[in-house]
Amino acid sequence: MIWEVFRQEKEGEYHTHCGNVHAPDREMAKQFAAIQHGRRKPTNNMWVVPKEEVGEVDGEKYSFGGTTDKSYRWATGYNVTADDASEVVESSDEQEDAERRRSEVV
Structure with missing residues (x-):
């Protein structure tokens, strides 16, 4: 029987599908899932479900x-020319200069 395995990395996060295991019953499926999918990455919790379910x-x-349309959430959704971005470039340059001066003092 095939069992699908869902893993939760940290408490409060969603469970994500990480694979499946072949086992004759639920207890063996849980053990196989813990061995095959729970030890490779940090795991808080696992769900083991029969594939048919x-x-x-x-x-x-x-x-x-x-x-x-939520393209406003992404920078690629805006048409920006070099003139529009000049303030951002200037600010970035100022920040780099300040960081350089701080590291020279130390």
């Missing part, structure tokens, strides 16, 4: 959100 929500049958 994992359900799918088909995107063609149901409409999901996420159709709103």
Whole structure:
């Protein structure tokens, strides 16, 4: 029987799918999951689920959100010319100069 394994790295984070294990029963699946998927990375918690019990929500049958344009969240969503960015470049240069002077004093 195939069991799907979901791993939580830190408390409060989401569980993410990390693979599967082949085992005859739930207890063996938990042990195999801990050995194969729990020891490689920091792990707080694991879910071990029979593959047959994992359900799918088909995107063609149901409409999901996420159709709103949120390109404003990414720098690539803006048309910026070199003139518009001159203040940013100047500020960056000033910060580098200040850092250089601080390291010379020490």
